[in-house]
Amino acid sequence: MDKFFNPTSIAIIGASRNPDKVGHVILNNLLKANFPGKLYPINPSADALKNIKCYPSVLDVKNKIDLAIIVVPASIALKAVEDCGKKNIKHMIMVTAGFSETGNHDLENKLLVLLNKYKIQLLGPNVLGVFNTHSNLDTLFLPSSRIHRPQKGYISFICQSGAVGSATVDLFSSQGFKFSKFVSYGNALNVNETDLIEYLGNDSKTKVICLYIEGVRNGKKFIEVCKKVSKKKPIIMIKGGLTTTAARATLSHTASLAGSGKVYEGALKQANIIQASTLSEMFNFAKLLSKNKKPKGRKVQVITNGMGYAVLSMDYIELNNLEASTLSKKTLDTLKKKLPPLVNVDNPLDLIGDADNKRYKLALEACVKDSNVDIILLITLFQTPLIDERLTEMISKIYKSSKKPIAIVATGSKFTQDNIKQLEKKGIPCFSFPDEAVAAIRALCEYHLN
């Protein structure tokens, strides 16, 4: 499986000089990503593409090829696969569509015969491709003007739907969200979601696995593998097609039978898979769960400079089955002595609108030390004039030395966004609203405490 994510040589079968063609875009993207391995564009009517020597067929390449990306039309795709088989290429990404997803089961069956004959592992057909930030691999067939490319990170995303994958990677990566690997697996002819989860379970560059899945091929094996993998790292999943209204749609989309929500829920719990109900929730969960901080319990302390946000946070804490922590007597005494009399030393700990960086430092340090507190929800509304960029420096120092999970909530435009970027750059998880942060904390507790 590793050859899909860390190949040292790639053949692009159907590479093209026409910039509108998928075979051109993929070659271009691999070059733009600075892919360090060898590239072999396959095109019988070109000598070179982008200054790289072209070959009429993979059989004309003398060196070993790890991975073939096939983009030629379905009508001639089998011939390309046959050539790859003869060339002893064992890994293949089939971008080409027009197989079972369009009703052409006959062609797909013929493809499967070839894969078995040559013992080829195939991603697809009908896939968007693979992205690995750690090996500069980018086989997505859409240009960067349409899909923003992610920075190096530790969250991997396995996605049954190319559209869900391209839209979310585009949005979240542009917001600074970092990915390790992204893979769209299309019709899953002989490599499926379970194989990919198993591989990422052993991947040192993946800390959290996100899944968008409409249906699993082999439910029993899926649960078995997820049970094992989720002991090592969190798996977060959004299941498309939970309801009967969606059932017909999943059937025509990925030939998946939509399961009843309850059945799935039970199975996912068994495998300790965290269920997300929306795409943004999934990525918010992943953000918090990818940090190496485990809560000892579910007692949350809220620190704020805006009480309305804290009131909402307390609501969400109860609604998410978390607890509000009660500060120890020692913390109460220390903070009451050091903070101005108007500050309400309690939970929420309201530093009020004229809070400055120093007030935040006192509060955060005290809560990190207090063993009555398991998790800190730190609300920093940057609209108030007495906090500034230095606050992010201070938070980052304390965050680094603390074992406790800390989640930041900040809502706002440019000034806030600049500060959030600084915090995120330092690895501190930030959320736009209290509900998002508290739901992520619930997922964190679900994973570590259940």
Added chain:
Amino acid sequence: MDKFFNPTSIAIIGASRNPDKVGHVILNNLLKANFPGKLYPINPSADALKNIKCYPSVLDVKNKIDLAIIVVPASIALKAVEDCGKKNIKHMIMVTAGFSETGNHDLENKLLVLLNKYKIQLLGPNVLGVFNTHSNLDTLFLPSSRIHRPQKGYISFICQSGAVGSATVDLFSSQGFKFSKFVSYGNALNVNETDLIEYLGNDSKTKVICLYIEGVRNGKKFIEVCKKVSKKKPIIMIKGGLTTTAARATLSHTASLAGSGKVYEGALKQANIIQASTLSEMFNFAKLLSKNKKPKGRKVQVITNGMGYAVLSMDYIELNNLEASTLSKKTLDTLKKKLPPLVNVDNPLDLIGDADNKRYKLALEACVKDSNVDIILLITLFQTPLIDERLTEMISKIYKSSKKPIAIVATGSKFTQDNIKQLEKKGIPCFSFPDEAVAAIRALCEYHLN
């Protein structure tokens, strides 16, 4: 009440030449907003501020003053109020804090006596201020470097918490969300949420009223007024302090008793107030509800170029108690004839990944005409290369001439965002994810069909 939102003359009591002072920022913001009325900075030790003549007291101003904004310290605020009373100023915004919210009930009682004596209507004390995009009024005491200012629109926001108000106005206005009026009403000494709702109910520039409220002063009157107003325009509310965990916090914040969630829910339903569970949900609801399009029923048709998004949408449609529409035989026949054979003419209507602008036009026009369809959820994933800016032109033309509600879903970075901006500029409601759009459609149906 109108003088709070459309004054023709304003005194700023405590105007200052020090740019860090609230009294300076407010004068500056009024000038930056191009407030067209007369401004009277009150400061006994300055002749002029920003080239505007200063007065030692309002009593030295000969002309009539509609509204006084008081920012002097609490210790001398009563004197300022007394002066305003003598000057016959009937409307006052008290930014000054340090009254009951800090335990100083004595001072607040004395203030109330003065208000009664001079028949003054007061917003506050302890408020962020008022914003009215239609009269270029901006009394918020925070600079535009910290709070982005909204464009002219038709959604008004009444907010008990200054922090909730400043953070959300900052974020949403920077994302192109348009506001009519924003008002933070603080301690609500003699002007409260109900007065403001009643006023905005009669305001032709307000199409939707959003509320963040922790507690209401007079529950019976509140419900009575909301019942009346919600017949004219939607009221959307998020209630802070629904849970017992939050109860202690609301008590110390706004002296509001947190009600049990169930009690509130019942009361809000009675008054046909739409309840939102998060701040972003409230503004998403408001976006769709501010358009002049009423659904005839709850049957939703999904049009898409990405099936994964459509599958999720169908799930959310069922989970939100909406229905999937069934296209009429006539629509089915027409579309099957005109669209390529691979297109699945059904619900969802999947135009597939290579959909172009023309395919969208055919689909959207047919669904607008089909009386089996009440609402259209139009998913446009701009990652796919064959749709472009001309799609937004086409959608906008059809949207204008259609009475049916249409909600767009598009997720992505720059290219998508540019297209969303164009659509929003034309008044078409756009959402980042299917769950957001479907929840807003549910709120729309709740308002118009219950």
